[in-house]
Amino acid sequence: MMLRFDEVFIPDGDEARRWAEEELANPRYADAKPTWFDLLARDVGRFLADLFSSGNGQSVGPVALIAVVLLIAAALITALLVWGRPRRSRAVRRGHAHLLGADDDRTAAQLRTDAERSARDGDWDTAVVLRYRAIARSLLERDLIDPAPGATAQAIARSASLVFTEESDAMRRAAAAFDDVRYLRHPASEETYRELAATDDRLRARRPEAVPA
Numbered sequence: 001m002m003l004r005f006d007e008v009f010i011p012d013g014d015e016a017r018r019w020a021e022e023e024l025a026n027p028r029y030a031d032a033k034p035t036w037f038d039l040l041a042r043d044v045g046r047f048l049a050d051l052f053s054s055g056n057g058q059s060v061g062p063v064a065l066i067a068v069v070l071l072i073a074a075a076l077i078t079a080l081l082v083w084g085r086p087r088r089s090r091a092v093r094r095g096h097a098h099l100l101g102a103d104d105d106r107t108a109a110q111l112r113t114d115a116e117r118s119a120r121d122g123d124w125d126t127a128v129v130l131r132y133r134a135i136a137r138s139l140l141e142r143d144l145i146d147p148a149p150g151a152t153a154q155a156i157a158r159s160a161s162l163v164f165t166e167e168s169d170a171m172r173r174a175a176a177a178f179d180d181v182r183y184l185r186h187p188a189s190e191e192t193y194r195e196l197a198a199t200d201d202r203l204r205a206r207r208p209e210a211v212p213a
Helices: 013-024 027-031 036-051 057-083 108-122 124-141 153-163 165-182 190-205
Strands: none
Touching: 057 153, 108 124, 108 190, 124 153, 124 165, 124 190, 153 190
């Protein structure tokens, strides 16, 4: 049986709107609604498509370069915050001009030479002071110690003992000799200087057992 056109029900505007609302209220339409992740993925896809489109193709290089630079800068800042400032370089370590209570930028070799000159002149006090400074300077130049500003002779001896454990007693005696002459004004002897010079020579010949971090 065929249905004539004049028998087909055609709803008015209000009725059609009601039918549409009832249909859209069906749960199957809610399940098909895109999630926030779907919307985000869509937006990202559109951004990438626009970025690499023919109209923006020439700007990809500079944009990528800026992104890489920003990533490197962020990584450096993060590393600085996490690990702190890097340790001082060798050049800075060797630049301890203020050493054992005096501004003295002579190298270890120069200090040894001047100490030997004072010893030949019989000036044992000056020879002892200079020779201990030569020991401290040599340890600094070899990057074996890194004393804090204003470190005492005893502090340097303790740092050296961590590197050369077999020389611990000798370094304590050397530091005591320096303090006796430099601060207590006790006169030094040739024997004291010779023992200190021998300690210096042994340290120069020894390879470090360990270098503290």
